[in-house]
Amino acid sequence: MSLMGDAYPRTDEDRADAGGTAEAAGPAGVPDAAAVHARLRESAPMVQCVTNAVVTNFTANVLLATGAAPVMADVPGEAGECARLASALLINLGTPSGEQREAMREAAQAARAAGTPWVLDPVGVGSLSLRSAFARELLTFGPAVIRGNASEVLALAGAGRGGRGVDSTDDVEGTGDAAMALSGATGAVVAVSGPVDLITDGARVVRVPGGSPLLTRVTGGGCALGAVVAAAVAAARGLASPDSSLAGAVAAHALYAVSSERAALAADGPGTFAVRFLDEIARVEPAALRGRARAGETGAQ
Amino acid sequence: MSLMGDAYPRTDEDRADAGGTAEAAGPAGVPDAAAVHARLRESAPMVQCVTNAVVTNFTANVLLATGAAPVMADVPGEAGECARLASALLINLGTPSGEQREAMREAAQAARAAGTPWVLDPVGVGSLSLRSAFARELLTFGPAVIRGNASEVLALAGAGRGGRGVDSTDDVEGTGDAAMALSGATGAVVAVSGPVDLITDGARVVRVPGGSPLLTRVTGGGCALGAVVAAAVAAARGLASPDSSLAGAVAAHALYAVSSERAALAADGPGTFAVRFLDEIARVEPAALRGRARAGETGAQ
């Protein structure tokens, strides 16, 4: 039978993407999530994940459900080779073993050299010392997107103490200035997850409301979102979008919000929700993402 | 959308627990599992897991379903820092890599110093040499609870050869003396899983019958139970229970037994069972745990 859990690169040509002519921008300056999503399905970008041991399986399954092709190569001596061939890369700091930190450095460096866009998910930064210092080191390799929760973004921006339980709307909104400052300092798009997600490229702010609260009861919900952001940034690049990092981040958050709401309708709890979430990601039509994101100022909703 | 797969500590205050006045003791000297369960839901204790690669995802999802907040920090340089902030700690020996063993030492030492209760799950001890020696080393750090199957408990107690397939009722009952001796020697509550679970603090013996046999067809069933024991011990401490380790262990086993029986009713096999099990853990009402555990002598049922 056909089997393809992991998609390994064959040659550079596999990665080449002819690009498209569609403009990935919707009305009112908000990137067109539907166009990016459609492109993601068509192009099946190869997304390398160097991520934590808890969520590798769920992350790969979420990527497969979106239509992307996950490669979970996270070993020194391979991670850089893979990052040169991949369409996008996720680095997630959830369980940063010594060998994995080495692979992360190697992959981030290779990604920068090869022009592979990469996403940093600074899990737990601000709470635990080792990874907090390591995250700052990784920032020097120029991530395209930084995706985290409010406390992690505040900690990376040097404005918070990091940590747990700061996922309320007010807290996300309270990170607007820090997120814009972090974006300005790093050149990365910064995405903050919460009841209303906040995404900024340092100039514009886009908000994505909604999504099921059951996502907070499934481990890896946030971690897999980072991988989907990477996939969507690769897709947005294929559209020759002038703001592919912002467009990709917005599309990924919209896809997550819509799919999780639909999954919740058929769920009896966190177990059935996680299963249905994969089904819904796989079948949501791109048009359903249209209109979910909206432009706005920091502090205003 | 709101996302919180991992809950990282912010400060010591996050961990502080004002405690309660309810007495976690039911009729006939058996700890009140319902009170502990209710407290677990309310207090959302942060539970650090240094556990094996096979079950990290399922363990985190089971903890989230109970209402606890899992943190899977298992890297040297972070594991001790995290153990000082966590409400409870699980150490599971399923796949003890060199780096993880170092993290386990660090976490257990920090837990002892900080007064964080911790649970040892001696997976495979008695069968494989390396982990058998390592488990004995970890015992010096004073676990609050040791949770395993009959052969593992016999091996740790020095009375068996360890190993596979000794999960029948007779075997569990046959470990009663060894479990009490191990408890006496270590000061830990010892919990032995089987068709009827046996839990002892060296003086009292509590039994928890039932639970679905489908748990034997899902990997991580036992490993995740160890994490729930840790969460429940943290909750029992919050109730200022004088026997929080026993009360927590009993409540965790009762929660598992009731939830797995309910999940089995809606299952067509091990796949649907595991999914439904998470749903049932999330929605079982504390009162359903009442009366499940019963006091008894070793050897008598």
Add this chain to the structure above:
Amino acid sequence: MSLMGDAYPRTDEDRADAGGTAEAAGPAGVPDAAAVHARLRESAPMVQCVTNAVVTNFTANVLLATGAAPVMADVPGEAGECARLASALLINLGTPSGEQREAMREAAQAARAAGTPWVLDPVGVGSLSLRSAFARELLTFGPAVIRGNASEVLALAGAGRGGRGVDSTDDVEGTGDAAMALSGATGAVVAVSGPVDLITDGARVVRVPGGSPLLTRVTGGGCALGAVVAAAVAAARGLASPDSSLAGAVAAHALYAVSSERAALAADGPGTFAVRFLDEIARVEPAALRGRARAGETGAQ
């Protein structure tokens, strides 16, 4: 409650298998998958897996669903000890960390010395340099079966460039000569997954058609198949089959094809499919595997 996620060896006797008298050969020279499957259920062979971090959980659950007893011991100092006691061993190169490579060497060496049959799954070989060289080193330890996709088998045989997306029927059929050559050079049975699976012992070619395409949307689908091959080879040995490696590989592929087709009938997408797949593996009756495999020449279907 009874719990047995992991089955650890107690003594050599646990492993001993009295063997059977049934002949594991069906009509027309195709091994009898039904007999092997029935034997697998009865004998519950202990299968050690040294496999990648992404799929450990799914692999263990698939093995449990078949009736086998998974042990995921992958740490140096234990891996060899375990391989001497196990009934079969899987080595999968998906995420080959330094410590895991050491454990793989140790396990393969011990398996060869003890006569434990082992399966090599060369994930990503031909795409990434480190694992490609390492796979060739492992071949010297004499795997009983090599299971991969077309590109991986071509790469190992020295005839391809390896990589992604070569899972069409034509490609599998195009690997027939390379698979037979690889089998001849290594003495291993070689199994190539695709819309029609191709399995050869260097002399005979057996094909297994069918299986659900949803398997390509679930991570670990192929990796877990490698573990089932190991379990089935152990079962075929118990039948004293003269061609236990071929018989085991064929039975495993037939079990996968039938179970995945049934699971697809009840699935709404990749999430529900993966869950139902475990249910179907657990309940499929051996007779359903009969007639699925068919003998044939390379190049002919």
